[in-house]
Structure formats: structure tokens, C-alpha cells
Amino acid sequence: MQQRSNHINEIRKINRDKRASDEIVEIAKNVEGSNEDEFDDSIENPENEHFDPLEKAEEYDVNDFPPREVFPEDILDREGRKTDSVSEGAHDVLAPISEYGLEFIAFYKSFRYVNQLPYRGRWGIFIVESLVDDIVMELASDLNMTFQESFLIFLNYLYNHELFHFHTDAASLHVEGKYGKNFYRVAKKRIKTLFIDEWFEESIAEHKGLKKVPGVRLKNRVLTGDSLVQWFVNFVEHSPGAYKLGSLNVKKPGLYKWPNLSGNYGSQRNQKSMSIYDLFIEQLLVEGRFHLNRVIRGRESQEFFYDELNNLFWNQRMLSNKFAYRNCPIYWIKPYRFISASLKSLATISLKEGENFVKKYLAGKDQDEEGKSLRTDHSYYKIDNGEKVKFPNNHLKDLKPFEFTNIRKKAGMTSPEFSKERSSTKKWKHNCPRKESKDPIP
Numbered sequence: 001m002q003q004r005s006n007h008i009n010e011i012r013k014i015n016r017d018k019r020a021s022d023e024i025v026e027i028a029k030n031v032e033g034s035n036e037d038e039f040d041d042s043i044e045n046p047e048n049e050h051f052d053p054l055e056k057a058e059e060y061d062v063n064d065f066p067p068r069e070v071f072p073e074d075i076l077d078r079e080g081r082k083t084d085s086v087s088e089g090a091h092d093v094l095a096p097i098s099e100y101g102l103e104f105i106a107f108y109k110s111f112r113y114v115n116q117l118p119y120r121g122r123w124g125i126f127i128v129e130s131l132v133d134d135i136v137m138e139l140a141s142d143l144n145m146t147f148q149e150s151f152l153i154f155l156n157y158l159y160n161h162e163l164f165h166f167h168t169d170a171a172s173l174h175v176e177g178k179y180g181k182n183f184y185r186v187a188k189k190r191i192k193t194l195f196i197d198e199w200f201e202e203s204i205a206e207h208k209g210l211k212k213v214p215g216v217r218l219k220n221r222v223l224t225g226d227s228l229v230q231w232f233v234n235f236v237e238h239s240p241g242a243y244k245l246g247s248l249n250v251k252k253p254g255l256y257k258w259p260n261l262s263g264n265y266g267s268q269r270n271q272k273s274m275s276i277y278d279l280f281i282e283q284l285l286v287e288g289r290f291h292l293n294r295v296i297r298g299r300e301s302q303e304f305f306y307d308e309l310n311n312l313f314w315n316q317r318m319l320s321n322k323f324a325y326r327n328c329p330i331y332w333i334k335p336y337r338f339i340s341a342s343l344k345s346l347a348t349i350s351l352k353e354g355e356n357f358v359k360k361y362l363a364g365k366d367q368d369e370e371g372k373s374l375r376t377d378h379s380y381y382k383i384d385n386g387e388k389v390k391f392p393n394n395h396l397k398d399l400k401p402f403e404f405t406n407i408r409k410k411a412g413m414t415s416p417e418f419s420k421e422r423s424s425t426k427k428w429k430h431n432c433p434r435k436e437s438k439d440p441i442p
């Protein structure tokens, strides 16, 4: 376990020198500048219910969420931060992530939009600190790890996910510069209007993040490993749409059938079985209106073009030095109002719901019913796996987060499992009690 933290070295290398990130902004201006008028602003998105932090955050005044700049050394120096009272006020952050994806807690803002809201004048990776703390607490308690170790491992996963968005941005700029045809802005705008199942960039980003979890390996087309790796794989598999594909071998052709996409993507390449990664590149080009036939003539040069893109969008070393990962800034931010509002309804469950969870879902039997007349402020239930669960009696309140975690673990459920079952049983109304009991989590 001790060596795990050594895997986190990349974060230490972030460039403190603002000149490097400013230079990237200048390069982008030069590359994009030539055909600014091609941006397609006509795309409306009336039904978009997806969570887009950039869009949501634009609704608020910039003073609502003052960014707190942080550099890697600051992160790494925080030993044992908040270790005693982390449970208090902790959020069930896993449920919104399973709905909105990892962008609920962190997002990448392109260097192309540096002068737009939110965080005008800055670009890079923005991470909601308090939500990371919530997850780190879950991870530490699920796997009996120190807070710091969980923090470093989780942050590295998150960082590498977001870095892929930077990579896509940078690689696109390379192609735009070379072929004199912009596509990134239009592509991103259009892809946002598609179903979350089709956000293939997120599949690759999750894959890149997962690959940084210590001990991960690829087996039978999926990423796998010890309990730590499984925790992350489980986390990704409970994410929405294309996010959850990140645990698969994204470069394996034909891993999935894409019936409804074959019309949109792949026609340029006329390829029957594409990998998730092929789809990602194809989508950027197609949605970005990068008409291959008009830009590159001849089949052979088109194949060369795809080979070039395959390398460029996958390998960091194919990017020019100016776009080294360390030149992508990271910032901590506070949750803005949309996030705070989403979390409010998902803060730890009420006692009433907790009782339904224990009595209905876990088939809990009230131990006090048998004989004892003395009512205390707690009841004890025996649940389906034989465990005894302590339950407070004041029905007006919510379960305290640590009480909730205790019960959840006695029921043998991880947080993502709890969230998933909670929604599939409609808060313990359907399919109760559960079919099979589970061993408690120590």
C-alpha cells in the first residue's frame, strides 16, 4: 500500500509558471483566428437536460464562486486533512455522479474560451474540493485506507480523466493548424446535444483515468485488479451513458455493436467494426463538419490521416512541447449553486427512509418487539445476513452520516450499490426484500 502514492508524481509536475499556459492561449488564437466566422452558433438545445458545468456556471455571477488557486505542492502537503469530522455534513455525491458523470465534481475549460465565464481569464481543470473530500471519505472507509492515500489515488484518477479533455482540445488544435480547418468548437457544441450514451470522449477519459489506478490491468477486454481497482471500476460502471464504457478496452474494434450510430459515424471510413476510440475520433470530425473528402484527397492519404490522428489523440508525446500536460493549470473551486442545490436533496437519507431500507429491503426484524417493554432512543434490527443494526428512534430527523454509513456497510453495500438499488427499488418500495443477502463490509 505504501508505494501506491508514488504513482501520483504527475500531479507534482504541474507548471507554476503562468507563461506556459498563456502561450497556449496565444497559439490557439493564431490557429483558430483565420476562420472565426465558421463557428456554428445556430445549434439550439431545448431538451438538454445534461449537466454542463460550464453552461450552468455561466448563469451566476463570478463572485459566487471565487476560485482558490492551488498548486500541487499545496495538495500534497495536506496530511490528515479533515480526518475527524469528515462524516458530518458529507454528501451522497455518488448519486449525482451516477446521473451526471464525473463532470459533476470536476471539469475542463478550454484555452479557447479563456475569456469567457466561468473563471474568466483562466482555463484548465477545475475541481470542486468539497465533493472530492466526500468521495475520498467513502473510498477510505470502504477500503480501510488512510485519507491521504485515498485522496492521492482518487485525485490522480480524476486529474487524468480531465487531462484527456485537455489532450483532445490540444490534439484538435494540432489538426486544425495543419489542415487549416477548424472543427473543435462546433463538434463540442453538437456533441453536447447528443445523448450521454454517445459522449465517447468521456469513455476514453474514464479509461485514461482508470489506467492510473495502482495495480490496474487489462483482462478479458476489461480493466481489472485488486479491491482498489475494483472500487474504481465499480465507480465508473455506475456512471451514466458513455462514461461507463471506460472500464472496457476502448481500442478493441467491434467490442460493441453501434446500430444507431453506424449511419452517422464510420461512413467516411467505411469500416464495419469500430472501437470506442475510433468512434470518438470519427465523432469529432463528423460533428465538427470536418469533411474528409474535401480536406484530404485519395484513399491512401486518408488512411495516413487516420493513423496520424490515432497516434495524436492517444499519446501525450505526439503533442508539441508547448502542450505538455504540466502546462494545463488546475484549480480548486467551491461548489456553485447548481451543485449545492443538487446535493441538498441527496444529503444523507431521512430516518423514515432508513427504516424502510432496513425493514423492507433488508427484511429487518425489530429485536425490541420480543419481550422488552423499555423503549430506548435506539432500536435494534436483525437483518437478512444476520447482522444486528442499531437504529435511532427520532423519526423527525435524518440519519447522521456515520449512522447511515454503518447501516449501509452492515448490509454489505458500497455507496454506488446503495445509490443504484435506491433508484431501482424506488426508495425501497419495489423488489423488496432483496433476493440475496450480502456479507457485511468490515
Ligand SMILES: [Zn+2]
Pocket (backbone or CB within 6 Å): 102, 103, 161, 162, 165, 202, 205
Ligand atoms: Zn469528462
